[in-house]
Amino acid sequence: MIYIVYAGGPDFLIPHPSELIKKYGMEIRWIGVDRGAYALMKENIGMEKALGDFDSVNDEELVELHRYSDNIEHYPADKNETDLELALKYANESEPEKIIIVGGTGGRMDHFLMAVHLMEKSSAPVWIEDHSNRIRVLHQGEHLFENADFPYVSFLPCTEKVKKLSLKGFKYNLSNETLYKSSSLCISNEWNGGQASVSFSEGGLLMIETRD
Template sequence: MDIESVQDAVIVSRNHTVCLVGGARVNPQVITSILPIVDHFVAVDGGADHLLDAGISPRAVIGDLDSLSEHARATFAAQITHIPEQATTDFEKALTRVANPMIIALGFTGGRMDHILAVLNVLARNTARAVILLDETDLCFVARIGETRIAPPAGTRIALMPLAAARVTATGLRWSFADQDMHPTGFISSSNEVAGPVTVQTDGPVLITLPAAHLQIAMQAAARG
């Protein structure tokens, strides 16, 4: 199910930044660090327990609720939207009901490997959304179809990882490349380095990965519109 097909089910829809919090491991310091730039938090199933621990009341709690503690269930009873169908993951359930222009997602990059791969699958199918996966070490987002410009400091670690077939030109890297076919089973650009302002031109879904310290820079680059 594509995100664009469920506009009638939107729960959170404002011109602000929202943070989705999933049930995988979350460093409480990361939640604290993004408080000044996040307008609303949305818990994704067991992520409600992370927000409960942080003393944050979410705008909504979304998911099939199979990982939600009884304490969180009782505390956030008024915010719960139970979606029992199993055709989509809890991450996709939340994204289909959040129409904010910028989404930061915590608690989706650790834990079970199949959960991480499922998150990347959703991002690859919804390149029109500005979604940044974040943890205490790294962040990543899907480059715009067309051109993405980003200017981290020279020497910053960066990776370009295709989520499907894409033809890509990337400049401003230590190892730049032009008109290159990229594919998950073919050419990738991991452990690259910023040499100057970076421009990525792509016709397919390509994940840009940076250190978490560059969240503000990533938000500017990931913005759609």
């Protein structure tokens, strides 16, 4: 089971719901976050949950939203958690296969960086995806990948260091390196065709696939 958390980022970066259905299947569970809930409604997408302070939705639009979700939580604007954090808390309760955030990039940099931090502490795997990027967190062990839709791939530590990092099947491979948080060693690598692997013995790693 896959949750897609549809937030209200810039339209030009957000994949259309039809693209996401084609990629991830019809069994997606949708969570609309604030203005993102309204965007799903306009595409006739029913939501398992819609939540937020809805400060970017007017009263008439909010009434209309109730036709597309039986589970709407309206929070005050002054609260301790962001709307995205509340959405991820809800999604994690069902122990999904993965959670995909769209609409989480572009716009305010503080909200984007907070989304990355939320990825790191989620119990379920979380991806942040837009038309030009896909970001995920890798934990220690070995990870196998097929050549993806994005030509470039970078790896950034989300811990102080990543030990015994090995990359195979990329243009620039590594063998048992220690990657420190301040290092740019693994920026702008490229897929080399076919299957690739990433393995490390300790730490956490952000994998960022991107295109120009």
